[in-house]
Structure formats: structure tokens, C-alpha cells
Amino acid sequence: MSAKIRLGILGGGGDSLIGVLHRVASAMYDQYEIVGGVFNPNYDDNLAFANKIGIPTDRIYTDFETMIAEETKLPESQRMQVVSVLTPNFLHFPMAKTLLENGFHVICEKPMTTTYDEAKIIKKLVQENESIFAVTYTYTGYPMIRQMRKMITSGAIGKIQKIDARYYQGWINPIIHDKSKRSSTWRLDPKKSGISCCIGDIGTHAFDMVEFVTGKHVSKILADLNYLYDDNQMDIDGTILIRLDENTKGVIRASQIATGEENGLAIRVYGDKGGLKWEQENPNYLYHLEDGTPLRVLKPGHEYNTELSLDGTKLPPGHPEGIFDSMGNIYKGVAKAIKGEAYDHAEFPTVIDGTRGMDFIEKAVDSHKKGNVWVDIDK
Incomplete structure (x- = not known):
């Protein structure tokens, strides 16, 4: 079994810049393996995109509800551990809420929700479930x-x-x-x-x-x-x-x-x-x-x-680091948290920042x- 964190992705298919950014970032430190998700609302497009980027199609789902139902049937050692939510804003809250209620960690694009009241509900769920929740204010990773x-x-x-x-x-x-x-x-x-x-x-x-x-x-x-x-x-x-x-x-x-x-x-x-x-x-x-x-x-x-700056630096001086590296540093911090390793609390924005x-x-x-x-x- 792979020692990598099992990552699911919602949204980010097609020519989405955000989708590319998250996929590259998740691969940057060899901490994650994308195991499935729902990249597009159309299932045929969803399958075609999974094939295009080389993801096995056995865990490419028709919709979000099906993904939750099927993933929660899997043994703890196989199911997705964390899910990245890359959809339009109005879907962030219902997806994040359902994921947290079913025991998944979450990496969510900003804004975290569409209302402050929704954000407070997410914050409460994260605290009650002791979940890892990151909001991708990407530039904090530079x-x-x-x-x-x-x-x-x-x-x-x-x-x-x-x-x-x-x-x-x-x-x-x-x-x-x-x-x-x-x-x-x-x-x-x-x-x-x-x-x-x-x-x-x-x-x-x-x-x-x-x-x-x-x-x-x-x-x-x-x-x-x-x-x-x-x-x-x-x-x-x-x-x-x-x-x-x-x-x-x-x-x-x-x-x-x-x-x-x-x-x-x-x-x-x-x-x-x-x-x-x-x-x-x-x-x-x-x-x-x-x-x-x-x-x-x-x-x-x-x-x-x-030390915090150097931990997020992958290249020798004089080699430019950019937004992919910045997002990669956020994914790296989340991986440390999921694995129970020591990390600086500045390594990724949390549900508090999103709220x-x-x-x-x-x-x-x-x-x-x-x-x-x-x-x-x-x-």
C-alpha cells in the first residue's frame, strides 16, 4: 500500500488553472496520491479528463453524493483521507460540510463559503471533529x-x-x-x-x-x-x-x-x-x-x-520560485498535519483564516x- 496521503479532488477539470495548480502542488513533495474524485459535472467529460491526466477511473464518480456514498464504504486504509474542493464558490459550503461530517480532511479554495454564518458552521465542525482544514490563500506559501x-x-x-x-x-x-x-x-x-x-x-x-x-x-x-x-x-x-x-x-x-x-x-x-x-x-x-x-x-x-522560509524553498539561490511552489508549500504543511508531524502553524491557512x-x-x-x-x- 502506498504511504502517500490519499487525495480526492472536486472540480478543477478541463482547462481550469486552479485544477492544474492544485494537482502540481499536491505532487511537489511526493506526499499525496490522487485516487479519484469528480472533476467535471458531466460524467463522460469526467472520465475523459481522468484518462487524460492518468488517474484510474474506478474511483471517478458521477457526482459528489455518489463519491461520498462509495468512499465511506471503503476500509479506512483505502478511502480518501483528504479532499480538495476547487468548485465555484456556492458549492464550497455544502461540499465541505458533508466531507467533514463523514470524516474527511479538507483543502478548500477561497472564499471558504458564501456567507459568514456558513463559515462559522464549518469552523464548529472542524473543531468538533478535530479535522485538518486548509484554505488556499496561496500567497502565504511564498x-x-x-x-x-x-x-x-x-x-x-x-x-x-x-x-x-x-x-x-x-x-x-x-x-x-x-x-x-x-x-x-x-x-x-x-x-x-x-x-x-x-x-x-x-x-x-x-x-x-x-x-x-x-x-x-x-x-x-x-x-x-x-x-x-x-x-x-x-x-x-x-x-x-x-x-x-x-x-x-x-x-x-x-x-x-x-x-x-x-x-x-x-x-x-x-x-x-x-x-x-x-x-x-x-x-x-x-x-x-x-x-x-x-x-x-x-x-x-x-x-x-x-527556518520557516528555508523549509519552503526547494531550489538554490538564484532559481525563481513561483505560485506552484507557494501552493506546494501549503500542501506540504497540510501533509505534516494529517500525518501528525510537527509543523509551524504558519505553514497553511486554517479554518480560522477562512472564517x-x-x-x-x-x-x-x-x-x-x-x-x-x-x-x-x-x-
């Missing part, structure tokens, strides 16, 4: 983001004074100005995507990144969102002021109409002794600023980095609708 976290939480830049998180994309710009297109994409359909498009899709990444690198919780937010058209129910741009513990302040800027932008996630944190800044499109460079000292550029793979992300999304929309007022994020 070695230099892990380095940034350790430097900030160890006091390398002193007391935090200012935070600036930005996530700019332009992909929805060609869609939003065409009424037929903006009425047909699932990202702008609240029944499938939840109450938010931009903040729910990418703003929540920036929010999680703020809390991850600082080790602090956002306590209050004030949001000003942009919808562009009266018939569009979903935000596609927004600016959110944030307050953290100890009255530290900052801003989260997110947009899907930043024309020409590709995947511009960036974060800057300034303390009273120095600052750190990082950009996702150039992820191997962490910039360390101090008054009266030349700018320093830290890169992965060097001995001056922390706080849903609270952030709802509170941002609430703040905007109430006239751009301060609202509290639950502790």
Missing part, C-alpha cells in the same frame, strides 16, 4: 512572505505604524462594460459567487496577507466599494481603511478594473525601526528599509533566512451600504 512574517513578528522593524496592501487586476474590465457579459459571468452572480466579487475574490487575499505577515488581527474596517453600473450587484473595485490591534492603521486596495494589471498583489508594512515590502509578480525579492541604511534585498535560499475572511467580506459590503462607516470585525 518563502519570502514567510520570511516577512517572521521578521515582523520577531520585532525586526519595530512597532508597526502603517500597512498598505494592494491587489490590482484588470481582467473584468472587458466584461463589466457589456451588459450581456456582466449578466452572464458567474463571478458577478450573487447566487453563485456570494455577495461580493472583487473583495470576495481578491480583496480577501489582501486581508489575509495583512493578518498573516503582521501576526495581528484587523479589528475595524471602513469600505468604499465601486459597482460602476446600477444593474451590477457585485463590487468590482474597492478601497478599505483598516485598524488593527494597538490602533495600527492601514489600507487595503483591491480592483478588477485596473486596466492592464495582471496579478498585482503587493504588501508594505512600516514600523518605527524599518519597513518591509513585497510584490507577488516579483516574489523572490523582499525589500528591507531602514533610515540611514542602504536598501537591502533579501532572496530565498540563503542561510540568513528563517475571518468571510467576516471581512460581509463587513466590507455592510460598511459600504451603510454609507462608508466603521464596522467591527469579530475577534
Whole structure:
């Protein structure tokens, strides 16, 4: 019998970028074996895709319900141990809930659910069942983001004074100005995507990144969102002021109409002794600023980095590591947790991060609708 963790996958078939990302990440450290799942809603397409990627078809199921029924009949030593949920947002909650109730660990794409109430139900189930639950805020797996976290939480830049998180994309710009297109994409359909498009899709990444690198919780937010058209129910741009513990302040800027932008996630944190800044499109460079000292550029793979950063570095210095490696580090951390091995709690985002992300999304929309007022994020 294989010593690898038995992994099932829901969604991610066809030409899905997310599907490729998760499959490659799961293979990166030789910790997982994909044993089956439901990649596509159409069974013939499902089988064809399994054959294409070389997965045996005996555990490729017609639908999610059949997968649960058949997998739970198998002996504990054969059934799937963990299932990755890569479906559109509205399916995350019912699938994750059923998986947890039937004893599976879960790796879930973000946002974790479509409502904060659903997220709290998932959180309760995880805690009651002592399950492993990861939410793929992928960018937390980058070695230099892990380095940034350790430097900030160890006091390398002193007391935090200012935070600036930005996530700019332009992909929805060609869609939003065409009424037929903006009425047909699932990202702008609240029944499938939840109450938010931009903040729910990418703003929540920036929010999680703020809390991850600082080790602090956002306590209050004030949001000003942009919808562009009266018939569009979903935000596609927004600016959110944030307050953290100890009255530290900052801003989260997110947009899907930043024309020409590709995947511009960036974060800057300034303390009273120095600052750190990082950009996702150039992820191997962490910039360390101090008054009266030349700018320093830290890169992965060097001995001056922390153990957490080095653990997530697979290549010698000078060899670029990217988003596949970042997701692979998250899968690696989940594997340690499933196997009962020691791991750093920064190795993968948990159900707590997913729940706080849903609270952030709802509170941002609430703040905007109430006239751009301060609202509290639950502790």
C-alpha cells in the first residue's frame, strides 16, 4: 500500500488553472496520491479528463453524493483521507460540510463559503471533529512572505505604524462594460459567487496577507466599494481603511478594473525601526528599509533566512520560485498535519483564516451600504 496521503479532488477539470495548480502542488513533495474524485459535472467529460491526466477511473464518480456514498464504504486504509474542493464558490459550503461530517480532511479554495454564518458552521465542525482544514490563500506559501512574517513578528522593524496592501487586476474590465457579459459571468452572480466579487475574490487575499505577515488581527474596517453600473450587484473595485490591534492603521486596495494589471498583489508594512515590502509578480525579492541604511534585498535560499522560509524553498539561490511552489508549500504543511508531524502553524491557512475572511467580506459590503462607516470585525 502506498504511504502517500490519499487525495480526492472536486472540480478543477478541463482547462481550469486552479485544477492544474492544485494537482502540481499536491505532487511537489511526493506526499499525496490522487485516487479519484469528480472533476467535471458531466460524467463522460469526467472520465475523459481522468484518462487524460492518468488517474484510474474506478474511483471517478458521477457526482459528489455518489463519491461520498462509495468512499465511506471503503476500509479506512483505502478511502480518501483528504479532499480538495476547487468548485465555484456556492458549492464550497455544502461540499465541505458533508466531507467533514463523514470524516474527511479538507483543502478548500477561497472564499471558504458564501456567507459568514456558513463559515462559522464549518469552523464548529472542524473543531468538533478535530479535522485538518486548509484554505488556499496561496500567497502565504511564498518563502519570502514567510520570511516577512517572521521578521515582523520577531520585532525586526519595530512597532508597526502603517500597512498598505494592494491587489490590482484588470481582467473584468472587458466584461463589466457589456451588459450581456456582466449578466452572464458567474463571478458577478450573487447566487453563485456570494455577495461580493472583487473583495470576495481578491480583496480577501489582501486581508489575509495583512493578518498573516503582521501576526495581528484587523479589528475595524471602513469600505468604499465601486459597482460602476446600477444593474451590477457585485463590487468590482474597492478601497478599505483598516485598524488593527494597538490602533495600527492601514489600507487595503483591491480592483478588477485596473486596466492592464495582471496579478498585482503587493504588501508594505512600516514600523518605527524599518519597513518591509513585497510584490507577488516579483516574489523572490523582499525589500528591507531602514533610515540611514542602504536598501537591502533579501532572496530565498540563503542561510540568513528563517527556518520557516528555508523549509519552503526547494531550489538554490538564484532559481525563481513561483505560485506552484507557494501552493506546494501549503500542501506540504497540510501533509505534516494529517500525518501528525510537527509543523509551524504558519505553514497553511486554517479554518480560522477562512472564517475571518468571510467576516471581512460581509463587513466590507455592510460598511459600504451603510454609507462608508466603521464596522467591527469579530475577534
